[in-house]
Amino acid sequence: MRSGKTQYVILGLLTEGPMSGYDIKKVIDIRFSFFWNESYGQLYPMLKALTDKKLITAERSSGGRTKVTYAITPQGRAALKEWLAKPVEKETVRFELLLKMYFAGETETDVMKRHVRAFMDTHAQGLVLLNLFEQELKSIVREHDNHADVLRVIAFGQKVYGAYIDWCGETLDYLEEKKHEA
Amino acid sequence: MRSGKTQYVILGLLTEGPMSGYDIKKVIDIRFSFFWNESYGQLYPMLKALTDKKLITAERSSGGRTKVTYAITPQGRAALKEWLAKPVEKETVRFELLLKMYFAGETETDVMKRHVRAFMDTHAQGLVLLNLFEQELKSIVREHDNHADVLRVIAFGQKVYGAYIDWCGETLDYLEEKKHEA
């Protein structure tokens, strides 16, 4: 039982209000992207399963386009709360970049420089988005009271991405030196 | 083709010298644990597959205990180098802690404090191990010339774990305040 957290992402998002599977996916892609991801292949079957378990309700729109709006039930809220109380499982991270850095001796220094620079760029871009998201959140008057919690989540991303970028800077310097040594 | 990087971990480690599957697992568990993981269920079948593909050779020990020592072939080295040159794929990270922080409104503040403190503790311990590993590396005379590269990998862990711990400190303060507000 490594995971099975898809259900809790769904339940959690539905506490903010009813949504479709498509909406949920969008929110995850945009707001959660730096710490979470889900695919339709996980989401849609799970929405069905949660409906069967009565943790959420499904309402199919009458008329033209098929659209299913899901809402959380009291049982769903209880299940979410139960999970929230459970200890966080040890996450298994996998950094391909570090693997390559570890084996850097088997390739050229320029290859590694490219990898580190690419890593730096993507995370610098990510940081920009996080900063934008932070500003956006701070500007709008608090409609929901989870604002402050979300800011903490964003702060995590900012700190960690900052650390990544720092490391990349140092490592690029190191690689530059290494190159001239050889 | 999300992954399939197990093979390159094996090839990479075997560049340092011949090893058994058991050895490889140990090295990954101890030295790579903060950025990589592998299970026997992945390792052993992959060792067989790599042997079939002639990227590594297998030598079974004669006598008592069954032990298979693997060594990299020139083709294996070439395959590794080829992979090293390929761009690093976007890693998909999943932080259950952040998911819970995002939905913190649905539970008690003390619950979140526990989670954050646990996260802080495990990574503080991890940081100690990383510092030890760094000292150890710096103390022994460089037998292999990959020392400096490995130090860079360790530095990544130190920086990122430092960022985690920082964030935990801030977040614990935030949660403390939040608790007294309510």
Place this chain on the structure above:
DNA sequence: AATTGCATGTAAGGGGTTACATGATTCT
């Protein structure tokens, strides 16, 4: 008229963990 976005869903297949099975060797 065509493209993009909205919207739901399934099937196949790969990646990965866990649990189990088996047995030798070394340490206490």
Place this chain on the structure above:
DNA sequence: AGAATCATGTAACCCCTTACATGCAATT
């Protein structure tokens, strides 16, 4: 003698991504 560690391997099972299929609605 018993426990821990060395050592290899398999099978079941789950999680997850990718690719595909389908079709409506809004935009350009």
